[in-house]
Amino acid sequence: GAGVSQSPSNKVTEKGKDVELRCDPISGHTALYWYRQRLGQGLExxxxxxxxxxxxxxxxPSDRFSAERTGGSVSTLTIQRTQQEDSAVYLCASSLPTSGGVRFGPGTRLTVT
Amino acid sequence: SQQGEEDPQALSIQEGENATMNCSYKTSINNLQWYRQNSGRGLVHLILIRSNEREKHSGRLRVTLDTSKKSSSLLITASRAADTASYFCATASSLGAQKLVFGQGTRLTINP
Incomplete structure (x- = not known):
């Protein structure tokens, strides 16, 4: 079946702008995660x-970051007033509540210029 | 702070050799998981070992867990070029709440 999908795959934005990142988890997965991964680093x-x-x-990391999950499915991660240090790949993952490993999406690469 | 710490940070071996990566963690866990990541994205779940298990196998992968030492190891036998990737351990601290905390990863390079 379909995996976790994220959009957009790449986003370039100017410092100070707001961005919204979207995640569609696997159907039936009640658990949903957002992680951030800076270049060459682990998952935060x-x-x-x-x-x-x-x-x-x-x-x-700050009150500029917020996330919501509507109807127990789709989630959006919003970053307000983006800063250059927000540049990273944002990964979404989902899982069943008590199952084993989570399934990751391909990520959104955010670049703040 | 990160729960899992992988060791070594980077490992380079010849194709066909075995690769061993280690992970240490700080608090009690419900389970520990290993993931592989290629090309900076595409994390793939490899194997999960629960706190009451000591060893688990999956194909060419062997994972051990020592809860007394708060450490785990991932062994990849008969390595292949396609095993080149970053490997991360992740810990889940409570049953039913799969909040995973990841380490910084081990970058494995398999030389042909």
Whole structure:
């Protein structure tokens, strides 16, 4: 079946602009994650949604970052007033609530100029 | 701070040799997972080992877990050029809440 999809695949924006990144998880996956990966680095946890529970936002680096998940499916990650240090690949992943590994999307490469 | 720390940061071996990567973590875990990433994207789940397991196999992969030392190792036997990638360990700390914390990864290069 279809995997996790993300859009856009690449985004170039000017410093100070807002951006929205979209994630479509695998159908039936109630858990959804956002991670950030800077060049040559590991994955930095941003936020985690599980069903109707309150999301775990402990990884969001600043109040410029927010995410929502509508209808328990699609999620958008919004970065307001983008800064150059926001440049990274933003990865979305989803999983069943108590299953094993998560399935990652291809990521959105964000470049802030 | 990152939960998992991979060691070494980079590893280069000849095709056909075995590759061993290690991961250490700090807190109690429910399970530990290994992922592979090619070309800066495309993370793929390789194997999961639960805290009550000590060893697990999947094809040419062998994972061990030592909860007393808070460490895990990933062994790739008979390496191939296609195994060239970055390998990450990730830990999940509580049952039912699969918040995964990743390490910085090991960059593995298989030379033909």
């Amino acid at each position: 946890f941003l936020i985690y949604f599980q069903g109707n529970s309150a999301p775990d936002k402990s990884g969001l």
